[in-house]
Amino acid sequence: MLKEDSFFERVYEVARQIPEGKVTSYGAIAAYLGMAKGARMVGWAMNASGAANVPAHRVVNKKGLLTGKHHFEGVNLMQQLLENEGVKVVDNQIQNFAKYFWDPLESLK
DNA sequence: TGGTTGACTAAGT
């Protein structure tokens, strides 16, 4: 199987390792991939993750805001998935974000 | 090849 060495595939592999009930940020994934300034690329990769088996709903911005929810089928789907995993979301923001935060730099190093 | 794009982030107004 030809694995695309593209940036997207790397993002997908990290995203797939996010444990249930945990979330991370675009910047954290980017930093893990060696592009601290590449948070936007991660978000863009998520945009293309539609066909991939990637839990994009576990990736939020640095403040714990569900900035990407507008890209899901429904604006409530992303929050629904997170709450289904035990992550409380209020007003598009993850509550107790620090507690749910999963850092690939610490977990995958 | 080069300009446009974007689910980010930080700092400024």
Added chain:
DNA sequence: CACTTAGCCAACC
């Protein structure tokens, strides 16, 4: 608090 500017960089056309 809402909006703007600026930096960042791979993928896309």
